[in-house]
Amino acid sequence: TKTDPTIFIIFGGTGDLNSRKIAPALYNLFLDGWMPKQFSIIGTGRTKLTDEQFRENLHNDINQFSRSGKADDKKWADFVKNIYYQVSDATDAETYKEFGKRIDKHNAEWKTKANVLFYLAVAPNFFPIIASNISKAKLAEDKKRVRIIIEKPFGHDLETAKELNQLLSSIFDECQIYRIDHYLGKETVQNIMAFRFANSIMEPLWNRNYIEHVQISVTEQLGVEERGDYYDGSGAMRDMIQNHLLQLLCHIAMEPPVSFSADEVRDRKVDVLKAMRRFTPEDVRNSAVRGQYGSGWMKGKEVPGYREEPKVNPESNTETFAAIKFFVDNWRWQGVPFYLRTGKRMHQSSSVITIQFKDVPHLIFPTEAAESWQQNRLIISIQPEMSIRLQVQAKRPGIDMVLNVVDMVFDYKGTYTNQAPEAYETLILDTMMGDQTLFMRGDQVEAAWDLVMPILSTWQNKKSLNFPNYSADSWGPEAAEALIARDGFNWFTLP
Ligand code: BG6
Numbered sequence: 001t002k003t004d005p006t007i008f009i010i011f012g013g014t015g016d017l018n019s020r021k022i023a024p025a026l027y028n029l030f031l032d033g034w035m036p037k038q039f040s041i042i043g044t045g046r047t048k049l050t051d052e053q054f055r056e057n058l059h060n061d062i063n064q065f066s067r068s069g070k071a072d073d074k075k076w077a078d079f080v081k082n083i084y085y086q087v088s089d090a091t092d093a094e095t096y097k098e099f100g101k102r103i104d105k106h107n108a109e110w111k112t113k114a115n116v117l118f119y120l121a122v123a124p125n126f127f128p129i130i131a132s133n134i135s136k137a138k139l140a141e142d143k144k145r146v147r148i149i150i151e152k153p154f155g156h157d158l159e160t161a162k163e164l165n166q167l168l169s170s171i172f173d174e175c176q177i178y179r180i181d182h183y184l185g186k187e188t189v190q191n192i193m194a195f196r197f198a199n200s201i202m203e204p205l206w207n208r209n210y211i212e213h214v215q216i217s218v219t220e221q222l223g224v225e226e227r228g229d230y231y232d233g234s235g236a237m238r239d240m241i242q243n244h245l246l247q248l249l250c251h252i253a254m255e256p257p258v259s260f261s262a263d264e265v266r267d268r269k270v271d272v273l274k275a276m277r278r279f280t281p282e283d284v285r286n287s288a289v290r291g292q293y294g295s296g297w298m299k300g301k302e303v304p305g306y307r308e309e310p311k312v313n314p315e316s317n318t319e320t321f322a323a324i325k326f327f328v329d330n331w332r333w334q335g336v337p338f339y340l341r342t343g344k345r346m347h348q349s350s351s352v353i354t355i356q357f358k359d360v361p362h363l364i365f366p367t368e369a370a371e372s373w374q375q376n377r378l379i380i381s382i383q384p385e386m387s388i389r390l391q392v393q394a395k396r397p398g399i400d401m402v403l404n405v406v407d408m409v410f411d412y413k414g415t416y417t418n419q420a421p422e423a424y425e426t427l428i429l430d431t432m433m434g435d436q437t438l439f440m441r442g443d444q445v446e447a448a449w450d451l452v453m454p455i456l457s458t459w460q461n462k463k464s465l466n467f468p469n470y471s472a473d474s475w476g477p478e479a480a481e482a483l484i485a486r487d488g489f490n491w492f493t494l495p
Helices: 016-031 051-065 073-080 095-110 124-136 158-171 187-197 225-231 236-253 262-275 281-287 423-433 442-461 478-485
Strands: 006-011 039-045 083-087 115-120 146-150 177-179 211-219 288-291 296-298 301-303 321-326 338-343 350-357 377-383 387-395 403-411
Touching (some): 006 016, 006 095, 016 039, 016 051, 016 423, 039 095, 051 073, 051 083, 083 095, 095 124, 115 124, 115 423, 124 146, 124 158, 158 442, 177 423, 177 442, 187 236, 187 423, 236 262, 236 321, 236 338, 236 350, 281 442, 321 478
Parallel strands (some): 006 039, 115 146, 146 177, 211 338
Antiparallel strands (some): 211 350, 288 321, 296 301, 321 338, 350 377, 377 387, 387 403
């Protein structure tokens, strides 16, 4: 493999993220031969556990959550030898000496200097103290080998994001900091750049001359589940739009990078965020819709409204849905609306990007010939369906000239037999290899916060009076339909 000896120290070792995502990803990387010969995974947390107990827990997690299914006994035995547990109080600087000792021990055993990856899979209030303690224990000094991986949310607003960036950059160089936005690791999201920049037929059409509007829709059937605690202080705008949806938008709107190098790609994305039109309070009223789900029925089961969810304020004004019309003010995109929407407890779980092209300049066929006239659309389906379809008009076979819409489809299922890796596998491998292309740079995060702040503060100053305003298993509030209908369009959904 191309990876150097590596020591992972996972804060939040007993947490949900490690159980569901990180540990299964590491295991699958191991199965696929990506892990270095010498590696060690040290989970850490306040819970008192022995190595044996921790290993047993991860074994159960992997059996339950790994894409490769139940762990094979022999493979598991080989993998588990590299797993350890260290009880720690992350706020106590003394604890970090233990990590130092473990790192020294591995280095001595392996007769090398291993990469050390500190993975902060903990609540954001712990980010600063953990980073400072790593520094105090002098564990951050090797700029080449030590890296820090930070989960979301990165800041609660622009100010706190800046503070966190400042603190991190007082300890680490930017090339050591890996800010995760797991959408960037998704196979279908990575493919957007391949599709745009490895084909010559897209680029000539990819601009305001041919594209009428763009939709980015990420809907989920899930409610807030057990996360009321975090979510009630966050909401759809902070939880999804500021990061995942704006990153998808950047993939669609960015200029062609000169190369696939981390900074070149990230520079082009920052350009997009900087070019996006800022909102006045009036724009917020006209172009941003928020919603909160009420109770309803999903898949034959009655589900509570957001305000009835555990750990949610019964009078909460937090939005569980947002739909926003953005503009990118540059030569390529002037005047092309980008409609973004996301919500919980929606009718469908699907993430889809729709690019609608302009109409033909002149219709030569009689209108009766066009049974279901529709402008060309390119539909990039990120999940659960993984596909790209181009909708075109075609002549229906028959004596007379009748047109209807057909799909030209590339779908992963029909094209590839191998299972796509999970986002976390790609991202964790990149942290080992030192490739930051799919990670958020400090200025990128700040640019995204800068864009959404006026919307957040306008919303905060004016409580929404009509919450809940959509019921579970719907497509969100009516105002979101109106937002796009006013411009003569409607939200696209896959059947
Ligand atoms: C997370 C959000 O970042 O992304 C969650 O905090 C959301 O609220 C999740 O459910 C969606 O991710 P995915 O990969 O399931 O689309």
